[in-house]
Amino acid sequence: MDAFINYCNKISPLTAEAIEELSSRIKSKTFKKGQVINKEGQICRNFFFINKGLVKHYYPYKGRIFIIRFFSENNVFTVLDSFIQQAPAVFTTIALEDTETMQLTYNDIQELCKRHHCFETIIRKIFGMAAVINLKRIKEMFDGDATELYKNFEIENHHLLQRISLGDIASYLGISQVTLSRIRANP
Amino acid sequence: MDAFINYCNKISPLTAEAIEELSSRIKSKTFKKGQVINKEGQICRNFFFINKGLVKHYYPYKGRIFIIRFFSENNVFTVLDSFIQQAPAVFTTIALEDTETMQLTYNDIQELCKRHHCFETIIRKIFGMAAVINLKRIKEMFDGDATELYKNFEIENHHLLQRISLGDIASYLGISQVTLSRIRANP
DNA sequence: TCTTTCTTTTTACCTATGTTAAAAAATTAA
DNA sequence: TTAATTTTTTAACATAGGTAAAAAGAAAGA
Structure with missing residues (x-):
């Protein structure tokens, strides 16, 4: 959990109250190698921070699979479209290694953003970075x-x-x- | 300008003070068809809302050009990576039609976010949507x-x-x- | 209206990469 | 260690789509 708070603080400082509420909401969860974390068609209700491990995020299409992105330790991830819109995912996420995560629910994120401006700033920056990373991926594909x-x-x-x-x-x-x-x- | 405030309010409500400060900072700017809005290598210092017109956002590579995205009226856009990191852009943006925009500088956005939680919420959601749109683009390319x-x-x-x-x-x-x-x- | 410029279509040819299948190598399980 | 499974390599063949160049059409300027 400290790793995630550290990660946040590096982006933008959290107040003591925000840290306290964050700590009380965050939960840990582990996945075995090969385990499905979120399947296509299923709504992704969590936002993850990876303490350890590796995950692939892919798009199954006509029998082939197309990997959108890999996520490894010390990074956050979620099925972005599904999480933000709370709609069924078109992507599937599975663990490529035994993976340890911390997670916050959609509701946790909403509440934390509403109650702590400092946390909203962090999420704003995380989403901004996610957009930049995806943009870079588009560029690379060309x-x-x-x-x-x-x-x-x-x-x-x-x-x-x-x-x-x-x-x-x-x-x-x-x-x-x-x-x-x-x-x-x-x- | 009203169009942009409207756009924001639809995402999440702005307070009267936020609207007032936003109004005092926002500026209008028009581009002629074919005009370069931001060139690769140049830092993008503005965040735009398009009142009218059409813009292409592309990556020049080995003589060919690869278009990342088109932006048309009633949408915001910026050279996301360049704007967020205030670093030289790898993309070029040019107007495909005579285009009317409203713009806020990087500094305007920072200040508005800092001073008005409600505005930060809007930017958080806009960045989230941008990330989702880029994700969708990656998927489509496959x-x-x-x-x-x-x-x-x-x-x-x-x-x-x-x-x-x-x-x-x-x-x-x-x-x-x-x-x-x-x-x-x-x- | 005529001329120039820009955009789209068509043709011909060529190459990078996909597909299928089988062999080889490496990893995991027993 | 051997057997079973998974991953990677190699080979042979097919084809989608690239390049270049020219023709046809459309738009813009004089």
Whole structure:
């Protein structure tokens, strides 16, 4: 829990009262490797902070899967569209490793934002950063051919390279496993 | 200006004081068709509301251009990454039609957020929506082949179809003009 | 109205990447 | 350690869509 409060404080300072209320609301929850955290069609009612582990967030389409993003320790995540609109998710989220999280419900976030301006500031900044990250992802998807996409991924996600399978990297880049294997063979 | 206040109030109510301060800070600015609003490399210092007109937001890469998004009347826009981080933009924004906007500076937004919790709530929601829209765009980019991408675009942007050139639509979909022309020929 | 410029379509050709299937390698379980 | 399962590589083939260039059409300026 301290890790999350720390994470928040780095973004913008929390008052003592906000920390107290936050602490009383936040709950911990762990997921086993391979466990579904939120399935498509299901409303995502929680906002997570990852203490430890790795998660993939994907879009199942015509039998293939397309990975939107990976989330790892010391980051927040939620099924953004589903959470914000409290509507069924089009994405599925599953744990790629045993994962420990802290969570706040939709209602917790609403109440904390309403009661503590300092917390609303933090959420505003988190949402802003999420928008920027998604924007960057759109840009990257345009960046040239499969080889360039992979080179880019290697640079941007160096720290995760060994933890993610080739198949999942291919799904993230929107190319086939075979193509990615070819790229690795002829660098 | 009323249009923007209206837009805000629909998201979450503003107090009278917030409206007053907002009114005193907001400025109007118009752009001629083809005029650059913000160029890559340049820091975007403003947050815009479009009263009238159409804008394209693109990523110039290796001689080609890739359009991230179109913005039209009754919507806010800014070069999100550049604005939030006050860092040089990687995108360029230009007016596709004569465009009338209202604008607030980075500093205006910071001050308004700090002084009026109600305004911070609105910005939080706007950023949240921006993140969701970008997420949706990522998803759409995975949606099948060029033909499906175009069908999708036709549905989602029906109201803009007649205002955007074939070349720009192709740039938005990440396909060549020739391919799009082929698609239109063989529906 | 005629000319110039910009946009869209068509044609021809080529290459990157998808698909399917099978072999090889690596990881996990027994 | 061996067996079972999963992941990665390799090969052969098919094709969607890219590039370049020219023709046709539409819009803008003189």
